[in-house]
Amino acid sequence: EAGVAQSPRYKIIEKRQSVAFWCNPISGHATLYWYQQILGQGPKLLIQFQNNGVVDDSQLPKDRFSAERLKGVDSTLKIQPAKLEDSAVYLCASSSTRQGAIAEAFFGQGTRLTVV
């Protein structure tokens, strides 16, 4: 079974520039997550999709961040314009459901973003 694929692995941009991250979840997984992980902290949920609908985006800074999941499969996360505090690892994960609740999530390797 192929895992969650993310690209790019690393990205360095200047502040006020834009950047996009791509995620391909495990085939058949209806739920897709984007997390932001700052060094030394736990992953912070930015947005969660169920198929191509948004379950939660309460912590997504919508003035600069946007995400979409076309056709309920691949997803992109965009930041425009980037700020220094956006420097973090962006993790994509996917999961299925079991007995009506979210089962274990499978994570990609993440994209390390550095904003200078």
Add this chain to the structure above:
Amino acid sequence: SQQGEEDPQALSIQEGENATMNCSYKTSINNLQWYRQNSGRGLVHLILIRSNEREKHSGRLRVTLDTSKKSSSLLITASRAADTASYFCATVKGAQKLVFGQGTRLTINP
């Protein structure tokens, strides 16, 4: 906002000893999950325990859940150097969100 809070934030033990990490949460949950993260890598799922379960085992891992105290513990027995990593608990509640705590950094000294 973070749902689970791990304790301790950091733990350093000798190889062969047992390591215990705790997780407390605030609201009712459907299930609670534990993950491991090696430095610079993605998270790896370890164990899922449902709200109607009290204990689960997987190899050297033992997870307990006390819903009355809203807490869970992860026990790693006979630790190895390869267990050095950060460990996170994550809760799934009514809205089906998967929310992580801040983690415990475990160091196993040879």
